[in-house]
Each structure stands twice: as structure tokens, then as C-alpha cells.
Amino acid sequence: MNTHVEFIGCRGVRMLFLLMAGVVALLFNGILHAEEDQPVRLLATGSSTVAPLMTIMAQRYEKSNPGIRIDVQTGGSSRGVADAYRGVADIGMVSRPLGPREKGLEVQTVALDGVTVIVHRDNPISGLDKEQLVRIYTGKAVEWGEVGGPSGHALVAVSKSAGHSTLALFAAYLGLKPGRLVARAIVGDNQQAIKTVAGNPNAIGYVSIGAARQARDDGEAIRLLPLDGVPATPEAVARGDFPLSRPLNVVYRPPASKAVRDFLVFARDPDQHDLIRSLDFVPAP
Amino acid sequence: MKRRDAPLLFFSAISAGLVGAALLTIVAVVAFESREALPGMEGGASLFDSEWDPYSSNFGMGAMLLASLLLTAGAVVVAVPAALLVAISTNYYLPSVLRGPARRVMELASGIPSVVYGLWGLTVLVPLLSQWQQPGTSLLAGVIALALMIIPTVMLVLDAGFRALPSHHWENALALGIRRGRFVLAVALPAVTRSLTTGVSLGTARALGETMVVLMVTGNLVQIPGSVFEPVRALTANIALEMGYAMDIHRSALYVGGFLLLLLSMTIVVISHWVAGRYRHA
Numbered sequence: 001m002n003t004h005v006e007f008i009g010c011r012g013v014r015m016l017f018l019l020m021a022g023v024v025a026l027l028f029n030g031i032l033h034a035e036e037d038q039p040v041r042l043l044a045t046g047s048s049t050v051a052p053l054m055t056i057m058a059q060r061y062e063k064s065n066p067g068i069r070i071d072v073q074t075g076g077s078s079r080g081v082a083d084a085y086r087g088v089a090d091i092g093m094v095s096r097p098l099g100p101r102e103k104g105l106e107v108q109t110v111a112l113d114g115v116t117v118i119v120h121r122d123n124p125i126s127g128l129d130k131e132q133l134v135r136i137y138t139g140k141a142v143e144w145g146e147v148g149g150p151s152g153h154a155l156v157a158v159s160k161s162a163g164h165s166t167l168a169l170f171a172a173y174l175g176l177k178p179g180r181l182v183a184r185a186i187v188g189d190n191q192q193a194i195k196t197v198a199g200n201p202n203a204i205g206y207v208s209i210g211a212a213r214q215a216r217d218d219g220e221a222i223r224l225l226p227l228d229g230v231p232a233t234p235e236a237v238a239r240g241d242f243p244l245s246r247p248l249n250v251v252y253r254p255p256a257s258k259a260v261r262d263f264l265v266f267a268r269d270p271d272q273h274d275l276i277r278s279l280d281f282v283p284a285p
Numbered sequence: 286m287k288r289r290d291a292p293l294l295f296f297s298a299i300s301a302g303l304v305g306a307a308l309l310t311i312v313a314v315v316a317f318e319s320r321e322a323l324p325g326m327e328g329g330a331s332l333f334d335s336e337w338d339p340y341s342s343n344f345g346m347g348a349m350l351l352a353s354l355l356l357t358a359g360a361v362v363v364a365v366p367a368a369l370l371v372a373i374s375t376n377y378y379l380p381s382v383l384r385g386p387a388r389r390v391m392e393l394a395s396g397i398p399s400v401v402y403g404l405w406g407l408t409v410l411v412p413l414l415s416q417w418q419q420p421g422t423s424l425l426a427g428v429i430a431l432a433l434m435i436i437p438t439v440m441l442v443l444d445a446g447f448r449a450l451p452s453h454h455w456e457n458a459l460a461l462g463i464r465r466g467r468f469v470l471a472v473a474l475p476a477v478t479r480s481l482t483t484g485v486s487l488g489t490a491r492a493l494g495e496t497m498v499v500l501m502v503t504g505n506l507v508q509i510p511g512s513v514f515e516p517v518r519a520l521t522a523n524i525a526l527e528m529g530y531a532m533d534i535h536r537s538a539l540y541v542g543g544f545l546l547l548l549l550s551m552t553i554v555v556i557s558h559w560v561a562g563r564y565r566h567a
Contacts, residue, residue, distance in 0.1 A: 012293070013292045013293045013296065016296055017296070020296070045529075075529030076529055076530050078529075078530030079529035079530040082529075082532060154419040154420075156415070156419050156421070161505060161526045161527070162339055162526075163527060163529065163530040163531075177340065178340055179338045179339075179341055183506070184419070184504065184506070184516060185420050185421075185506065185516050186505035186506055186516075186518070187505070188505075188525075192407070192501065195407055195408060196411070196422065199408060199412035199415065200419070200420065202415070202419055203415075203420070
């Protein structure tokens with residue numbers, strides 16, 4: 001029995017040794033080859049609203065520029081600002097104007113979008129004015145009957161979590177501080193907000209117009225409500241009629257590398273306007 | 286020590302050293318980053334406050350700590366009996382042809398990524414609950430989704446325990462005329478106490494650290510829930526929502542949350558060792 005165990009031990013050890021040697025060899029190979037023939041990688045982080053646009057632009061750009069790879073991560077506009085400033089990301093995606101304390105960054109507006117209020121498809125309400133929205137999002141109205149909807153239905157307000165520009169913009173529009181918004185559920189990005197509202201006939205939320213229209217056209221059970229009587233459409237945003245428009249910005253810390261500059265020139269080229277429109281955004285003028 | 290053992294011992298020592306160093310680094314980083322927010326905690330007010338509002342520098346974690354504890358405890362209370370039932374029926378009541386498939390199903394289920402449970406929770410469970418009691422995203426939704434997630438894990442540990450029982454237990458019981466049900470309760474169950482402890486602590490640790498599921502189904506409201514139907518925010522979900530952009534003291538406060546989670550995990554390990562020690566005869 002002794003020899004049996006030792007024999008297996010020896011063979012096992014040899015295999016372990018080979019395995020570890022193989023891993024080390026791979027690592028060394030990666031390190032040695034790190035500088036040569038590797039694609040230039042750009043990292044774009046931030047707004048979950050801008051991310052889909054950045055992704056399709058990156059795909060088109062990579063096709064005609066094989067030496068470059070662009071990675072896109074979400075996390076909210078504030079993350080985009082923070083990462084660009086810290087140099088963690090090459091490009092920050094920010095779906096709002098920069099604030100007075102967000103200095104040291106260059107901004108380029110690629111497209112325009114708006115923030116729309118969404119409700120479940122089966123909700124009959126035709127619209128909500130600012131005063132009603134304020135009551136909903138300060139917790140003063142708790143039933144749909146109080147704001148002109150069907151009575152006997154609880155209001156389930158859905159809000160974005162801190163750090164998302166949609167929250168900051170919506171709160172500003174309502175004249176409230178972002179931290180003072182009251183909701184029954186808090187979500188992370190546009191898609192989670194849309195799915196939460198689509199799953200509950202009593203829910204109300206606010207998301208990017210582009211994201212909402214795309215989801216609705218894909219069959220999600222939501223409706224977009226007009227704001228101040230203006231329907232939530234890209235056309236209204238383009239005309240400047242929509243009361244809650246916002247720029248879709250890319251930010252970077254100067255000086256930008258050549259790779260970043262070239263990509264940004266590409267992104268703002270009118271040839272790419274079809275991509276912007278395909279997501280229900282409006283090309284920046 | 287035989288000379289032939291030396292290489293194996295060498296590799297074991299190196300591996301253990303590397304893993305230990307990595308784990309210690311994680312703990313050290315979390316503790317280090319927490320430093321900044323801790324003075325605020327020591328003031329007494331902040332740590333167990335229930336208000337969390339980064340915009341006004343309120344970093345009270347009490348409500349979220351409670352939520353994490355409630356979610357974990359709830360999930361374990363639901364999952365362990367269910368897993369026990371499945372493990373017992375697989376080993377003692379199912380026809381032998383079904384045993385293999387039953388185990389495969391559990392193994393498959395244990396491999397499902399947790400974000401899938403989250404997606405299912407958001408698109409199926411929450412709307413269902415919302416019809417019963419608004420808003421749907423709630424502590425209860427979190428408990429159900431977490432319990433479903435950890436049942437396979439716990440069941441597989443228990444199953445391994447049952448299978449390891451020497452067959453002479455069963456044979457002796459047959460010879461004595463003890464009925465199946467009695468056997469399970471009086472002989473098999475006490476014999477797998479060790480596995481039960483392991484399974485419970487594994488399930489607890491998994492539920493405590495789960496982020497995506499709770500992020501998607503619990504509603505993420507920082508509050509002390511008045512009922513199981515109210516939304517809550519777990520410590521893990523809080524970190525996931527805010528770490529991306531948090532700076533300075535806000536970031537440090539999030540690390541404190543992480544540190545709390547580490548402490549809770551270590552407590553679970555200590556407790557399970559203590560409980561297992563008391564049942565050493567099993």
C-alpha cells in the first residue's frame with residue numbers, strides 16, 4: 001500500500017510541475033509579446049445611455065481600422081467623468097452637461113437625447129404635468145387616482161440610483177435635489193428601469209428616450225408619456241421643443257492620444273449619423 | 286518524510302503561500318481603504334444610522350446591514366429544509382433509476398450563473414409578487430430568489446453526506462425491522478450533521494455575498510423594511526451600484542461596507558467550525 005501511494009504521488013507531482021511550467025511559459029510569452037503587434041486598446045466607460053451608441057460606432061470603426069480595439073463598459077455618467085479624469089478610461093461617456101466642479105476635461109457632444117417618463121402599456125393615463133410628477137416623486141401622491149389615473153392602484157415610482165445622469169437631470173427638471181427623490185424601487189440602468197416598469201402595471205419610471213423607444217419597438221410593455229404636452233420623440237428633441245433634452249457627450253482628459261482623437265473625428269462625422277438615428281437619438285448639430 | 290514527498294510538499298507550500306498572500310492582500314486593501322471613513326463611524330452616529338445619502342454625506346449602513354442579514358437568514362431558512370427534503374428523497378425514497386437524473390438536475394442547477402436567477406427574478410418573480418402586493422421588488426423577492434439559488438449547493442453537500450454513510454446502517458436497520466421513515470429521522474439524519482453544517486455555511490456564505498440577484502429584485506431602497514413586501518438594499522448591491530463613480534469618503538464608506546461583509550463571512554466560518562466541533566461524534 002505504501003508503494004502504491006508513493007507511485008501516484010510521483011506521477012501526480014510530475015504532472016503538476018508540467019502544468020505550472022506551462023502556465024508560467026504562457027505568462028512569459030504574453031509579457032514578452034506585450035508591446036509588439038497588439039491592437040491599440042481604448043476603454044470607454046460611463047453612461048449606460050451612451051454605451052449602445054459607443055458600441056455600434058466602435059464596431060464600425062474597428063472594421064475599417066483593424067489595429068484598434070475599443071472596449072465599452074457602463075457604470076453611470078459619474079463613473080465616466082471619474083474614470084476619464086483619473087486616466088482609468090480613455091473616453092468617458094456622459095449623458096449630461098458637465099457640472100461646475102467637473103473640471104479638467106474636454107467635452108465633445110456626439111448626439112442629443114431626452115429623458116422620458118414611462119408607464120406600463122396597459123396604463124390609460126394620457127400625460128402627467130410637472131406638478132403631478134413632483135408629487136409622485138416626493139411621495140406625496142401614493143395612488144394613481146390622485147394624479148388622474150385609475151383609482152385603487154398604488155403608485156410604484158421607479159427611480160435611478162445615485163450617479164446616473166438621468167436622475168440628476170430629472171431631479172433638476174422637477175426642481176428637487178437628487179437625493180430627495182422618493183421612490184418605491186431603485187434601479188441601475190435604463191434596461192433595468194424599463195423591465196421593472198414593463199413588469200408592473202402600476203409602475204412609473206424615467207429613462208432615456210432612445211432606450212425607451214427601442215425597447216417599446218422591440219415589444220416591451222411600456223408607453224412613453226409626453227412631458228409638458230410635448231411627445232417624447234427624437235423629432236421633438238431635434239426641434240428643441242422637448243423640455244428635458246440632454247447632450248450625449250464623450251469626455252477625455254487632454255491631451256488626447258492620437259487614437260482617441262481619430263476615433264472622435266470618426267464619431268462626429270456625418271457618415272455616422274445613421275448609427276445615431278438607428279438608436280432613436282438625434283445627431284449633434 | 287520520504288525524499289519522494291519533497292516535491293509535492295514543495296508545491297503545496299508554494300500554492301498555499303500564494304493563495305494565502307492573495308487573500309491577505311484583499312483583506313488588507315479593504316481595511317486600508319476603509320480608514321478614511323472610519324473616524325466618522327467612531328463618532329457613533331454614522332455606522333448604524335439607517336440613512337444612506339452620498340449627496341449629503343450621510344453614510345449610515347444600519348439599514349443595509351439589516352437587509353443583508355435578513356436576506357441571508359431568510360434564504361437559508363427556506364433553502365435548507367427544501368434541500369434536505371430533496372436529498373433525503375433522492376437517497377431513500379426515489380426509485381434507483383431516478384437517482385442519477387435527480388442528481389444531474391441539481392448539478393446543472395448549481396452551475397447556473399447567479400445573474401440568470403436575477404434576470405428570472407426581475408422578469409417573472411417580481412411581476413408575480415407585484416400582483417399580490419406592490420411594488421413587487423422586495424425583501425421577499427430577494428429571499429425567494431436567493432433560496433432557489435442556494436438549494437442546489439446545499440442539496441449536493443447533503444447528498445454527498447448521505448451517500449458516504451456506510452451501508453451496514455441500512456442493512457442493520459432492515460434486519461431490526463425499523464421502517465424507512467424512522468430510519469431516516471433517527472439514524473441517517475443525525476449521521477450527516479457534519480454535512481449539514483458544511484452545507485448551511487456554504488449556502489449562507491453564498492447568499493451573503495450575492496450581488497446581482499439582490500440588485501435586480503430587492504428594489505434597492507435604503508430603509509428598514511416594515512414588512513417582507515417592502516424594498517430593501519443589501520450591502521453588496523450598494524457597493525455594485527455606487528463603487529463605479531464614488532470618490533473620497535463616499536468610496537471609503539463603501540469599503541467599510543465591504544469590510545462588514547468580510548467580518549460576517551468570517552463569523553459564519555467560525556460558527557460553523559464551532560457547531561461541527563460539538564458534533565464530533567457524528
